[in-house]
Amino acid sequence: MGSPSAAPWKQLLLNALESNKHSSFFQLATISSNGRPANRTVVFRGFQEGSDKILINTDSRTRKIEDIKHCPFGEICWYFTDSWEQFRINGRIDIIDGLNPDPVKLQQREKAWFASSLKSRLQYFGPGPGLPCVNEEPCKENLLDPYIGPIGAFCVLVLDPEQVDYLNLKSNKRLMFKSKQSGDGEQSWVSEEINP
């Protein structure tokens, strides 16, 4: 149980992903700078290599970046409609934008950019999300050089799970997983069955 790759909830999540169609999105809650909760649908971009950290691509001009800079915690609510399973994943969110001083993180960002479709990449060339519409000229897909690396607006969010609340509505079972840091910095998970 000591190794992060042995997180006991991860296999449940991988099983759910395999047995549900259209399951690659979930809702991410954050806290806005005005002190109110915020909630939006985002796309799951996989786990960070060799870890249980969850990757999300986003535009650095969206409100959620401001939210996370103000309060770095988030809770994912991921409901699987076919298998009636819910994962509530709470943790700290790290923002990797183009100004990140860590070369390893910048490499992860580049990898995430090239892993996304040309159509997804095009969004980052558009006008600032959430701003009033002015006469927009949509950027054309065939103008995008597929070899150009991530542009300024592109950033990656990395959510590091600390607590996972798993609910299975078919079996009516609920499990709470909590991450523990031991004295030597090793991460491990404890789990408990709780009432649904």
Added chain:
Amino acid sequence: MGSPSAAPWKQLLLNALESNKHSSFFQLATISSNGRPANRTVVFRGFQEGSDKILINTDSRTRKIEDIKHCPFGEICWYFTDSWEQFRINGRIDIIDGLNPDPVKLQQREKAWFASSLKSRLQYFGPGPGLPCVNEEPCKENLLDPYIGPIGAFCVLVLDPEQVDYLNLKSNKRLMFKSKQSGDGEQSWVSEEINP
């Protein structure tokens, strides 16, 4: 536009509900007393009669009640998978439990109780949600008197929308609706097209 029933986003939502199967649930974000966001799937129980307020049934023993008492704001994220529409609905949440001093609200609570299935009602007789499992004896459906009114654990949440952020991923249109209170207390809505 002055009457609350004329909320311009409501028709969009009713259309989405009509054209999407399995669309009666959404994710509700709140802020926990530990200052972190919380997020879970809940069931839409309709609008409060003659208003745009959104009804949710819940157990008074769940953590969200504590959250809402601590911070009375919530954001619903409602994603419609067939029509690719998202509604982010932000507003203040009122809790109607059995101790509510307002007889009109108690009547609404009773109505919500009888409008829910016997199976749903049975959940409120179960052990406290989120507590460690002890040897439970599930309450049997045939023991529940269908004429018995709401029990102590049953409560209704009423979310009063103040802002609705509507996104249509098929047309790539996004509209922001904001509620305005005029000097005479009349509520009205303003809307603006914003960048997706």
